[in-house]
Amino acid sequence: MPSIGSSRPVAPQPFSVGIEPRPVPAESHAVNFGGPFRWTEVSLQPETTTGGPFPAIAEAGKPFYLRYHRGLSDLGTTGEISKIRAHYRVDGGAVKTKLIADGTHDLHTAQLQRIPAKLTVPNSASGEVEYWFEIETKDGRRLYDSDFGANSRVPIAPRGGATLRFDDLWGEAVSGPIRAGETMRIAYDVDRLKQFLRGTFHHGAPTWSVQAFISFDGKAPSELPLLAIQRGEMGQHLDVVPYEAAVKVPEDAHSVRLWFRGSSYGGSVFGGPAWDSDHGANYTYPVER
Numbered sequence: 001m002p003s004i005g006s007s008r009p010v011a012p013q014p015f016s017v018g019i020e021p022r023p024v025p026a027e028s029h030a031v032n033f034g035g036p037f038r039w040t041e042v043s044l045q046p047e048t049t050t051g052g053p054f055p056a057i058a059e060a061g062k063p064f065y066l067r068y069h070r071g072l073s074d075l076g077t078t079g080e081i082s083k084i085r086a087h088y089r090v091d092g093g094a095v096k097t098k099l100i101a102d103g104t105h106d107l108h109t110a111q112l113q114r115i116p117a118k119l120t121v122p123n124s125a126s127g128e129v130e131y132w133f134e135i136e137t138k139d140g141r142r143l144y145d146s147d148f149g150a151n152s153r154v155p156i157a158p159r160g161g162a163t164l165r166f167d168d169l170w171g172e173a174v175s176g177p178i179r180a181g182e183t184m185r186i187a188y189d190v191d192r193l194k195q196f197l198r199g200t201f202h203h204g205a206p207t208w209s210v211q212a213f214i215s216f217d218g219k220a221p222s223e224l225p226l227l228a229i230q231r232g233e234m235g236q237h238l239d240v241v242p243y244e245a246a247v248k249v250p251e252d253a254h255s256v257r258l259w260f261r262g263s264s265y266g267g268s269v270f271g272g273p274a275w276d277s278d279h280g281a282n283y284t285y286p287v288e289r
Contacts, residue, residue, distance in 0.1 A: 019167050019189045022187075023226070024048075024228070024241055025185075025244045026062065028062055029057060035070065047230060048231070065117065091126065131151065161183030161185060162185070166187070168191040181250075185247075186246075188226050194208065205238075212260050216250050255284060257283065261275055
């Protein structure tokens with residue numbers, strides 16, 4: 001499959017050189033539960049989000065939201081929900097509780113009103129957010145949605161860390177050592193791949209995307225979006241905004257490989273997606289321990 005590569009610079013360049021517009025870091029992270037599914041959402045700024053079934057992460061010092069849309073039928077039972085609570089703890093600390101639903105129903109739809117649970121992730125956090133849900137029914141039952149008793153867990157990306165920078169002049173640089181247990185950020189200039197895409201807008205809406213694939217020690221890669229959707233007042237898609245993705249480096253990692261894919265409604269000059277993979281070798285970096 002055709003791919004594009006680059007040559008590595010002798011010395012790192014400043015982040016701003018060759019990257020325009022700059023990738024925007026996340027303002028908050030969220031996990032949504034609905035039916036049998038859960039999906040991740042990242043907010044960059046008001047009305048600008050990206051979401052999908054990619055791995056969830058929390059960042060130290062940034063809000064982390066839980067949105068719970070499941071009903072009793074999703075839990076294999078019947079009845080009516082009275083209250084929903086989210087229980088959580090950060091880095092194994094004390095359990096805290098947030099109320100998602102208090103039994104109030106919407107006057108127009110008669111649906112149970114639910115609000116996202118906003119979890120506080122301290123600046124010093126570096127481990128994980130552990131969480132589960134308690135559902136109280138009107139007939140007095142208490143049910144738990146807890147990943148079959150194991151509880152759900154999301155890694156916390158600590159503050160700081162190294163940034164990998166890929167500019168549209170085909171240069172790469174790293175701001176510092178990539179270390180196990182710390183955060184790795186990806187500042188990728190999406191113009192590297194956009195220039196090979198066709199039909200990036202259709203009927204006035206953006207139809208193109210760029211993803212990063214990240215593999216530690218040769219394991220199955222995680223796929224992360226590098227573009228967020230900017231929406232208008234009516235929810236319409238107006239444009240895309242580059243996203244500076246953050247990943248927590250596993251404690252046992254020794255190396256990391258990355259490659260990138262661009263796709264659009266009109267395909268690419270190669271006939272399918274466009275790939276940026278260092279001529280098929282992928283971009284490989286050591287991880288310090």
